[in-house]
Amino acid sequence: xxxxxxxxxxxxxxxxxxxxxxxxxxxxxxxxxxxxxxxxxxxxxxxxxxxxxxxxxxxxxxxxxxxxxxxxxxxxxxxxxxxxxxxxxxxxxxxxxxxxxxxxxxxxxxxxxxxxxxxxxxxxxxxxxxxxxxxxxxxxxxxxxxxxxxxxxxxxxxxxxxxxxxxxxxxxxxxxxxxxxxxxxxxxxxxxxxxxxxxxxxxxxxxxxxxxxxxxxxxxxxxxxxxxxxxxxxxxxxxxxxxxxxxxxxxxxxxxxxxxxxxxxxxxxxxxxxxxxxxxxxxxxxxxxxxxxxxxxxxxxxxxxxxxxxxxxxxxxxxxxxxxxxxxxxxxxxxxxxxxxxxxxxxxxxxxxxxxxxxxxxxxxxxxxxxxxxxxxxxxxxxxxxxxxxxxxxxxxxxxxxxxxxxxxxxxxxxxxxxxxxxxxxxxxxxxxxxxxxxxxxxxxxxxxxxxxxxxxxxxxxxxxxxxxxxxxxxxxxxxxxxxxxxxxxxxxxxxxxxxxxxxxxxxxxxxxxxxxxxxxxx
Numbered sequence: 232x233x234x235x236x237x238x239x240x241x242x243x244x245x246x247x248x249x250x251x252x253x254x255x256x257x258x259x260x261x262x263x264x265x266x267x268x269x270x271x272x273x274x275x276x277x278x279x280x281x282x283x284x285x286x287x288x289x290x291x292x293x294x295x296x297x298x299x300x301x302x303x304x305x306x307x308x309x310x311x312x313x314x315x316x317x318x319x320x321x322x323x324x325x326x327x328x329x330x331x332x333x334x335x336x337x338x339x340x341x342x343x344x345x346x347x348x349x350x351x352x353x354x355x356x357x358x359x360x361x362x363x364x365x366x367x368x369x370x371x372x373x374x375x376x377x378x379x380x381x382x383x384x385x386x387x388x389x390x391x392x393x394x395x396x397x398x399x400x401x402x403x404x405x406x407x408x409x410x411x412x413x414x415x416x417x418x419x420x421x422x423x424x425x426x427x428x429x430x431x432x433x434x435x436x437x438x439x440x441x442x443x444x445x446x447x448x449x450x451x452x453x454x455x456x457x458x459x460x461x462x463x464x465x466x467x468x469x470x471x472x473x474x475x476x477x478x479x480x481x482x483x484x485x486x487x488x489x490x491x492x493x494x495x496x497x498x499x500x501x502x503x504x505x506x507x508x509x510x511x512x513x514x515x516x517x518x519x520x521x522x523x524x525x526x527x528x529x530x531x532x533x534x535x536x537x538x539x540x541x542x543x544x545x546x547x548x549x550x551x552x553x554x555x556x557x558x559x560x561x562x563x564x565x566x567x568x569x570x571x572x573x574x575x576x577x578x579x580x581x582x583x584x585x586x587x588x589x590x591x592x593x594x595x596x597x598x599x600x601x602x603x604x605x606x607x608x609x610x611x612x613x614x615x616x617x618x619x620x621x622x623x624x625x626x627x628x629x630x631x632x633x634x635x636x637x638x639x640x641x642x643x644x645x646x647x648x649x650x651x652x653x654x655x656x657x658x659x660x661x662x663x664x665x666x667x668x669x670x671x672x673x674x675x676x677x678x679x680x681x682x683x684x685x686x687x688x689x690x691x692x693x694x695x696x697x698x699x700x701x702x703x704x705x706x707x708x709x710x711x712x713x714x715x716x717x718x719x720x721x722x723x724x725x726x727x728x729x730x731x732x733x734x735x736x737x738x739x740x741x742x743x744x745x746x747x748x749x750x751x752x753x754x
Contacts, residue, residue, distance in 0.1 A: 251295020260303035267329030270300035323361030365407030426522030441479035457488025499602030525595030640733035651722030
């Protein structure tokens, strides 16, 4: 289209003809994401290259979409397969979105008109549930990586509906869709790393995200365009890796937006999916950032990780999430999920009663938060973790998280109101890091790339910090270089644990009981 060089169109046509040929017996409908993706891709290719295709080539591609895409989809819709109308999962937007794009592409072809019309009707009906996964504040329950995956297909579906029919059926008018770009932006720490809880990559990083360009155009919001260009580091010190640009960058590109638009954004936000983000700055690469969560252990791609957090300061991620593990391991998404370290409670930056996982159906709410919305002062939140530990104690389990912006300190205060059900159990406070760790009595020094912070136990005064290497064996992914710093207290009594994390010597101070945080603050 741009160069009129037929080299590119010829190669693309060869790929399309190969995909629809007998070289592909099907498009893997047993894992319908594959079918949705392929229908999406072939539909776009057919539409874009329509004028370059010969009649026999058009017929072959239409036949391929109808047989390998629409045929299995028709059966899925007839069976009411789980992904067709289920919210809370990326599958809905990817599969239904792919069918919308494919059906729009070939609906005018006589040989496919009837089935394409039926598929279009089912897909546009089913995808309503997918868009409902975006909470009104824009948050997405599956985390940042699966937000990106689902949103790319949702955006292409909306864009295709608008260009082909002039009507996206109201999907872009939903508050959750309008706001979701800001939720993903808040997930990004100053290191460029996401708060990567659940089945996200271990080093899930903000990279090229063309959906933000589309949002910017649709809502005339320059901030989305700024982030569409800015790339991996929200401070602007690094730009997107243009070695892997996507075609949608070209289609949706918007030149608007500056760092000035970013400076207007709030420094703290808590969302309906029960995740929260505090930071000291949007523009400083050394800013301090904490991402934390309550959430739902039964959500799609969730781990047993209520209460976990990540912590960036001085340009380093000192408290990390290990992310997802090998999906090919036996029953990774089934009853063995809780046996894999990265999914287990002890594999996260939260409390565990010995090696017991949190309750698999548990939820946790951020019950209170207060934000300073400035570079100074205090921002803090309370998370009610009680539901997660009903298998371990009859008492309440509360976690307080406070960011002391004047000193860049993170304070974690945990209160367990009653003893463990098994008095012999120990209660462990854990945090994972790739930094070098040196432990001395009640504190640990963490150093990374010449930057240093201290993790210091304030309560109990006689507790000792320890550090262990995380040593996972295949087929689990490698954990080389990952350490867990932890402390243990007896489960036979009610307990309070207070840990300070911060640059330098990190002097601790007295903290208030969590019941007084709403009225008096944490310190």
